Amino acid sequence: MAATDRDYYELLGVPRDADETTIKKSFRRLARELHPDVSDHPEAEARFRELTEAYEVLSSSERRALYDRYGHAGLRSGGFSPTHFDMGNLGDLFASLFGDGIFGASAGGPARQRGADLGAEIEIELAEAARGVTVTVPFEVAATCKTCGGDGVQPGTEPVTCRRCEGSGRLHQVSRSVFGEFVRAQTCPDCRGRGVIIEHPCRDCEGAGRTIEARELNVDVPAGIHDGQRIRVTGEGHAGTLGGRAGDVYVLVHVKPDSRFVREGNDIYSQVDLTIVQAALGASVDVETLDGAVALDLPAGVQPGEVRVLRGKGMPVLQGFGRGDHRVLINVTVPRQLSEEQRRLLQEFEEASDESTYRTDESFFEKLKSAFR
Ligand SMILES: [Zn+2]
Ligand SMILES: [Zn+2]
Numbered sequence: 001m002a003a004t005d006r007d008y009y010e011l012l013g014v015p016r017d018a019d020e021t022t023i024k025k026s027f028r029r030l031a032r033e034l035h036p037d038v039s040d041h042p043e044a045e046a047r048f049r050e051l052t053e054a055y056e057v058l059s060s061s062e063r064r065a066l067y068d069r070y071g072h073a074g075l076r077s078g079g080f081s082p083t084h085f086d087m088g089n090l091g092d093l094f095a096s097l098f099g100d101g102i103f104g105a106s107a108g109g110p111a112r113q114r115g116a117d118l119g120a121e122i123e124i125e126l127a128e129a130a131r132g133v134t135v136t137v138p139f140e141v142a143a144t145c146k147t148c149g150g151d152g153v154q155p156g157t158e159p160v161t162c163r164r165c166e167g168s169g170r171l172h173q174v175s176r177s178v179f180g181e182f183v184r185a186q187t188c189p190d191c192r193g194r195g196v197i198i199e200h201p202c203r204d205c206e207g208a209g210r211t212i213e214a215r216e217l218n219v220d221v222p223a224g225i226h227d228g229q230r231i232r233v234t235g236e237g238h239a240g241t242l243g244g245r246a247g248d249v250y251v252l253v254h255v256k257p258d259s260r261f262v263r264e265g266n267d268i269y270s271q272v273d274l275t276i277v278q279a280a281l282g283a284s285v286d287v288e289t290l291d292g293a294v295a296l297d298l299p300a301g302v303q304p305g306e307v308r309v310l311r312g313k314g315m316p317v318l319q320g321f322g323r324g325d326h327r328v329l330i331n332v333t334v335p336r337q338l339s340e341e342q343r344r345l346l347q348e349f350e351e352a353s354d355e356s357t358y359r360t361d362e363s364f365f366e367k368l369k370s371a372f373r
Helices: 008-012 020-032 043-056 061-077 087-098 126-131 274-282 341-352 364-372
Strands: 118-124 133-144 170-177 181-186 210-221 228-231 249-255 261-263 265-276 283-291 294-297 307-310 326-333
Touching: 008 020, 008 043, 020 249, 043 061, 118 210, 118 274, 126 133, 126 249, 126 364, 133 249, 210 228, 210 249, 210 274, 265 283, 274 283, 274 326, 283 326, 294 307
Parallel strands: 118 249, 265 326
Antiparallel strands: 133 210, 170 181, 228 249, 261 265, 283 294, 307 326
């Protein structure tokens, strides 16, 4: 049953003497506007049906002549009934109408496909993660064949139109039921949707349109990256088929642990070991940081477990501003092997000490607080 009794020329917005190209162009333009992915017009589907019907009639010289002479009635008596389709199957419809998708890859036949994504792994030092680094990653990728340009056809030869699907790449199975007529489109098995048969496949790629190429990818690892994060490099993956978009490369980044530091988010932790004498008398010690050694002045009486915070000396914030902190944990090492003389001196020291030697102005609670500051 026809979807409309409106004038087909009017529907397509073309004059009565419009040529084939004008009609096709106009249909493409109007169809695109009504595509459900683009349009939220509530009557888009109904209007689309009208439009398709108009196009089906005017794009066929036979039907067009019948319509020109006898109008809708002429078509009906001529046995014309417009294609039935459901909106979920628009890609198929466009493919059958145009031979390929008018919406690019999304509506294209199965022959045009986006290339697959690729995975790669790199390992970097913590210091490299701190300042950012460019790493060259070798990998193998399916690239568009240079000999045939990706169509798989040996240069100098021509593919022939597939006889089974007559070049549409699709087979339409029409079934009738009490609900009407259903058309199911399926990919043509002979040409796998390409619409052509390649009798002379490209010798370099054996008709695949792609060859394996060794490549190197320079991956910019941003400062502040964390272990286990992935970087996506767009469009450097496997080539698509028949002009499909290339896939992406996902680079998994391992950040090697650095024996000097422990990383916790954007903060860096390290430890300094003081002798009991350094701790008691105070000392200036060199502390390794991501930026190199930093002198840290510790007062007399510094205690094990105290933490000194070097502000902004930690890891940079990934894709942000500023840096984390570097926290230095104070450790005091107690002598393990004493000579006779050292033992005697320590005993003397002990005898000369009393409670006041170890007194602190800071409560235990305050000390704990400072550890977590
Ligand atoms: Zn080739
Ligand atoms: Zn075919």
